[in-house]
Amino acid sequence: MSKANNTLAIILITSLFFFWGFIHNLDPILIAHLRSAFSLSHLQASLIDSAVFVAYFVMAIPAGIFMKKYGYKTAILIGLLLFAVGCFLFVPAANTMSYLFFLMALFVLACGITILETAANPYMTVLGDPSKATQRLNFAQSFNGLASFVAPLLGGYIILAKPPLSHEEVAALDETARTAYIQAETAIVKGPYIVLGCVILLAALLFALIKLPEAKEEGDSNASVWSAFRHKNVRWAVIAQFFYVGAQICVLSFIILFATEVAGIQAFDAKDYAAIAGLLIVIGRFLGTFLMRYILPSKLLLIYAVIACILTLISIFASGMVALYSMVAIAFFMSIMFPTIFAMGVEGIGGDTKSASSLIIMAIVGGAIFPPLLGYISDSTGHMQYGYFVILVCFFVVVLFALNNKSGEQVISTKNH
Numbered sequence: 001m002s003k004a005n006n007t008l009a010i011i012l013i014t015s016l017f018f019f020w021g022f023i024h025n026l027d028p029i030l031i032a033h034l035r036s037a038f039s040l041s042h043l044q045a046s047l048i049d050s051a052v053f054v055a056y057f058v059m060a061i062p063a064g065i066f067m068k069k070y071g072y073k074t075a076i077l078i079g080l081l082l083f084a085v086g087c088f089l090f091v092p093a094a095n096t097m098s099y100l101f102f103l104m105a106l107f108v109l110a111c112g113i114t115i116l117e118t119a120a121n122p123y124m125t126v127l128g129d130p131s132k133a134t135q136r137l138n139f140a141q142s143f144n145g146l147a148s149f150v151a152p153l154l155g156g157y158i159i160l161a162k163p164p165l166s167h168e169e170v171a172a173l174d175e176t177a178r179t180a181y182i183q184a185e186t187a188i189v190k191g192p193y194i195v196l197g198c199v200i201l202l203a204a205l206l207f208a209l210i211k212l213p214e215a216k217e218e219g220d221s222n223a224s225v226w227s228a229f230r231h232k233n234v235r236w237a238v239i240a241q242f243f244y245v246g247a248q249i250c251v252l253s254f255i256i257l258f259a260t261e262v263a264g265i266q267a268f269d270a271k272d273y274a275a276i277a278g279l280l281i282v283i284g285r286f287l288g289t290f291l292m293r294y295i296l297p298s299k300l301l302l303i304y305a306v307i308a309c310i311l312t313l314i315s316i317f318a319s320g321m322v323a324l325y326s327m328v329a330i331a332f333f334m335s336i337m338f339p340t341i342f343a344m345g346v347e348g349i350g351g352d353t354k355s356a357s358s359l360i361i362m363a364i365v366g367g368a369i370f371p372p373l374l375g376y377i378s379d380s381t382g383h384m385q386y387g388y389f390v391i392l393v394c395f396f397v398v399v400l401f402a403l404n405n406k407s408g409e410q411v412i413s414t415k416n417h
Contacts, residue, residue, distance in 0.1 A: 006127050009212050013127075014140045016076070016120050019083070019200065020113045021147030025252065027052065028274050029155040030102075030189070032256045032267050037185035038099045039170050042257070042375035042384070049249050051103040053367030055110035056117075063118040064225050064358025073212050075119040080204035082112030087197030094186040097179075102186075114361060121342050122357040127213070134297045134343035135289050141339040142285035148252065148278030148331075156271030159188050228355040233405050237345025237356075240401035242363040244337050246370030247308075247394035250387075251330055252277060253371055261384050263324040273324065277331035284335025301340045302402035308333040308395045316388045323385065330391075337398060344405055370394060 027048055035045040067075040086109020093101035124140050125133040170178060228234045255277055259270035284304075291300055311333065314326040346356045370390050378387035 006213065008210070009127055010124065010136070010140070012207065012210065012212070013076075013120050013124055014143050015203065016116050017140050017144040018147045019203065020116055021144030022151045023083075023087075023109065023113065023196065024052070025148040025151035025274075025278060026155045026159075026192070027249075028253045028256050029152060029159050029271065031253055032260075032270075033159050033185065033189070034099065034102065035257075036170070036267075037182050040099070042378045042387075043372055044099075044375075045257075046253075046371040046375040047103060048106060049253050049371040050368040051106040052110040053245070053249065053365055053369075055107050056114045057362055057365035057368070059111045059114040060118055060358045060362030060364070061225055063115040063361070064354055066115075067119055067358075068225075068354050072119045072123045073207065075115055077204055077207055079112045079115030079119065080200055080207065082115065083109055084112070084197045084200040084204065086110070086112055087193045087200065090193035091190050094190045097182050097186050114364075117364070118357055118361045121339075121361070122346055122353050125343055125346055126353065133347070134340060135292050137339040137343045138285055138289040138292065138336055142282055142289065145278060145281035145285045145335060148281050149275050150278070152256075152271050152274035152278060155192060156268065156274070158192055225355040225358050228349065228352040228359055231349050231352065231356070233347060234345050234349065234352070234356045234359060236401050236405045237341050238359050238363045240341045240398055241338070241345070241360050242366035243370075243394040243397035244334075244341060244366070245364045246366035247391045247398075248334055248338070249367035250371050250374050250391050250394075251327065251334065254374065254384075255327060258327055258384065259324055262319070263321050265324075273328055277328045280328065280332040281335045284332040285339070288336035288340075297336075297340050297344060298402050298405060301336060301344075302399060304333040304336060305395055305398040305402055309392060309399065312388060312392045312395060316385050316392070327388075341398070341401065366394075 031045045031048050034040065034048065038044075063075060063079075066078070086105055086107075089105035089108055090102070093105045120140075121137065124137050128136060170181065173181060229238075252274070255274050256267060256270040259265045259273050260267055265273070288300060288304075308330050311326045311330045315323050315330070318326060342357075342360055345360050346353050349356055374387035374390045376387075377390065378384040381387075
């Protein structure tokens with residue numbers, strides 16, 4: 001592949017990281033908004049995350065098989081089309097005022113994103129110098145972080161502009177007024193998702209028209225997807241990614257509810273803390289990409305994971321704004337975890353790269369498992385912060401991954417840059 005073709009491919013693939021980052025970071029807005037509209041418990045609201053992340057478990061292996069047969073570009077096109085369809089399904093979901101329909105729309109949308117992630121993450125690692133794969137993937141994921149800053153601000157401004165009624169206020173309405181309230185609240189989300197669907201269709205058209213290099217890993221394997229488990233780093237990466245994504249989704253998806261219930265902040269103002277968390281992810285990833293020139297990725301990951309554990313403990317046992325500030329700060333130290341775990345997981349496995357990608361992406365199902373567990377503990381104890389012990393356990397697993405999987409990369413000296 002020529003350097004020019006690689007550069008164009010990297011630019012286009014990086015745009016995908018922004019798109020799915022944007023849609024994922026609308027989920028906290030949806031959780032806060034639909035929780036009010038449908039008078040949901042913490043556990044019921046967490047099903048938004050479950051609907052999204054169970055798609056990774058369902059679709060990751062089929063996506064990997066499809067990608068091995070038809071290549072990266074075709075997989076990306078299919079992923080974009082499913083992504084757009086899921087966005088457009090928000091219209092009938094709002095029209096029918098059905099929470100179940102919203103969950104179905106999110107599932108379809110997430111199936112498209114699963115295919116995109118299964119293709120885009122390994123594609124980015126093989127486009128260029130293998131020794132810089134972790135840095136390259138962290139750089140691309142930085143735009144995912146940028147989306148996590150933009151989405152809460154823009155989505156919150158549109159969707160949470162009007163303060164929602166409390167559960168008690170909704171219950172006090174008569175049936176006609178309650179129906180009208182739900183109809184008005186669900187209708188608000190149609191516009192943003194229609195626009196997103198149109199943008200994704202345009203992106204699909206662009207990818208269809210432009211020729212991308214088809215990277216083929218050395219010794220590309222025709223073996224079963226599951227054969228990638230023979231590599232120790234793949235096995236560890238699947239486990240670590242399962243727990244890490246669970247922690248990430250718990251932190252980001254509940255941050256608005258955490259701000260309102262623990263720090264007593266209004267939902268419209270709480271969106272700003274979600275945006276700040278997104279900004280910290282952007283800063284953390286760009287800084288992490290730079291630091292990996294001088295520090296082994298595994299060592300940097302270990303440092304970040306230990307600090308994340310400490311901040312989680314503060315968030316559990318502190319109160320008010322101190323707990324909220326600690327929760328927001330966790331975002332900075334989460335920043336490099338996903339791309340670093342992924343890159344370390346596929347490092348040096350040659351023809352098993354696409355299969356390993358499917359398995360590691362499938363592990364994102366942790367985002368469907370842990371938020372309901374957090375919600376259940378919060379509801380059953382009557383203390384939201386106790387649910388955050390779930391996050392502590394997840395970050396501890398990342399610590400173990402960093403300790404047991406030393407990256408083979410060597411620190412790159414400054415004179416090489």
